[in-house]
Amino acid sequence: MRQSQNGGKRVLIVGGAGYLGSILSRKLLSNGFKVKVLDVLMYGREPIEEMLAHDAFELVEGDMRNISTLVKAIERVDQVVNLAAIVGDPACTLKPADTIETNFLANRALAEACKYNQINRFVYASTCSVYGMMEGDEKLTEESSLNPVSLYARSKVQAEEGILSLEDENFSPTILRMSTLYGYSPRMRFDLVVNTMTKNAVIDKKIFVHGGGKQWRPLLNVEDAAEAYMRVLQEPLKNVKGQTFNVGSEEQNYQILDIAKAVKESVPNAKLIVEGEEKDLRNYFVSFSKIEKTLEFKAVKQLKDSIFRIKKAIEDNRFSNINDPKYYNVEIG
Template sequence: MRWPVTADAGTSIRMAIARIDRSDYRGIVVVDDEDQLVGTATVDQLRQALRDGAAPDAPVATAVDEEPTVVDASGWRRTVDTDSEARENAADETVVTPVVDEEGTVIDVTVAERLDRPAADAEPTAAGVDRVLVVGGAGYLGSVLCRQLLDEGFDVRVLDPLLYGDAGIAALTDDDRFTLYRDDARSVDAVLEAIDGVDAVVHLGGIVGDPASEIDPEKTLEYNLHSTQLLASLCKYHGITRFLFASTCSVYGRSDGDTERLAEDDARNPVSLYARLKIQSERVLRELADEHFAPTILRMATVYGRSPRMRFDLVGNILPVKAYSEGVVPVFGGDQYRPKVHVADAARAYVECLTAPIEDVGDAVFNVGSNEQNYRIDELATIVEDCFPDASIEYHDELTDERSYRVEFDRIRSVLGFEPGHTIRDHCLELREAFEDGLYEEYTATRYNNYETLDQAPSFENTTAVLESDDDEPTTERPHEKLPSGEV
């Protein structure tokens, strides 16, 4: 007799972890060939065994609690060893409990959220995920995602070198369910400390945007590819099955024709180092994927919207602020297609992937956005102009960004029921209200721009220097003033 939360004694530790991840519960019952109880283990016990040096292919029987709490056939709960350290550590988890007959044969499996509560009261946690590590959680998207995760009841850890400062997460540091590790995913020690005890990892880290990625290509390679390889490999070894990776629709680059929408399996045509490294990172993750490691790749449309770590080097954000502050909506080229998604909607896509059955999202690629927000740059400018009546579009013939692609978002809608709740027009009206309230008056300040922040830093290595040199004064010369043709 077998249930989704049971395993034979010879099952490997990593296979047992994968089975737990697919069961929505945080533990497993181990039996021998005759269904006699061998013991139980929580997912944290198994991951701790790996951290203590156990081989991933070692039998799970070597890492179980051999004297667990059981329920007998009459429904009575009996605790064999009330002082079990493993049981104490599992007290706040949804754990599996074997039901045994008089001979010690497992005849059923039930669950109990706590050992002092009836099994019938238990409910599984959403997809078995309670603790999430967000790499790059202090950034533009990460700071929004962290708040959504906390609101949903998750414990949140952030691993971030704070290259762009801590404004995005400073307000969260007093929350008991939030922990910040100021380091980055290039460090083995930092990664091992940050992933200890987590159920899932969301990787948003790296140097973001085309211009910022070109400042120091070697450092970008370290941050954007090598760290992904390291992080994913360590997660796989330590039994962290759920791994969400932030990719970009920029991997589609310049499409041959703009009439057809590009789906996840269509050809990619990157035109920048940033996009090429995203493709290489995707390849690394897909090669690591197996029944023990199920990465989800999220190719995001161009993100816009307000964030605790605000950016004005994104076309969807800079056009409204220029319309309000300067009375112009500058457009370079204009016929380039670029899909858009609000930062809050993008963050919600990650939450939905974390709570979805792993069979639905594991080893999968999703474009994140909506078919309705596939805009040409001049269409975007028209919406902005409508929201700021005193502004007018200012066309420029020169093309500063050759990317142009329309993207299909049917897969994420079909699998997750994902529907963005924000529009460009809503965003423009929200920003206009913020401007009228006196916010973002210094929108040209270095802190709002990825390229300028890193370009003025003595070194990516010296993140303290980045914080100390973060100039709050508006800059007069902007090396990519022609930004509105695309995002960075």
């Protein structure tokens, strides 16, 4: 059973101004946590601007790869959530050295600093991409073999192993393997599959599916993702210490083509274009029974509702320049 009181616990969110972090920061503040954010603010401070005046919010602007910045960030915190990473295959391919430095080396250094300072609860954001290419048709559980097919996924596997190896009586890491996120956020992204398809459907009246679209992907709304992190922070430590959880919804394991069809239902005048041979080796159908049983976590946000919300935000001109680089973790053509 989850704790009902958060007791003013101070949580450091590394990457707290990002797509997921800006939502998680708000959610924790509204549930009685004190929130400290370490973020390089690569995409500006607008996503967290409204929180800066909150008495329980603190911002440390800087890069986690800088040791002095990292040490300052972990001062006077009880728990750490690490969301910071170079995210996704395209961005990692463009910056391989930065990927290893940020996704593996800096993550390991942060975990070691937390252990040294006896910050016991440490939550690390990994990815279901570590499963890579599914063999057979069985659902992938936390015990399934890892088969990463990209630098991004390999860096996450290395980080998981490094962090879990530090576990002892004073350091209790939890690994969350995230589904592909979608939905509206204060730090909006249009380089995630659902968001990208919706944007292209509304703006260009085209929905592209590359490689046939038969690949499986687990999806999760970003607001549900934030709820999962809060559940881990509220759970008695003995239930999450040293544990790995797939985070998502079994009902939201989708084939890429079916995602495109869901977008077309909301934007019927868009043309669905399926092209090319299978090039993306990633293909994984994931089980989420462990997090449902242990944390009583169940996704509540639905894909179609989220597509409609993004569509309406675009139509209402919520984004002054939808091609602004701040909406993308990788440069667009």
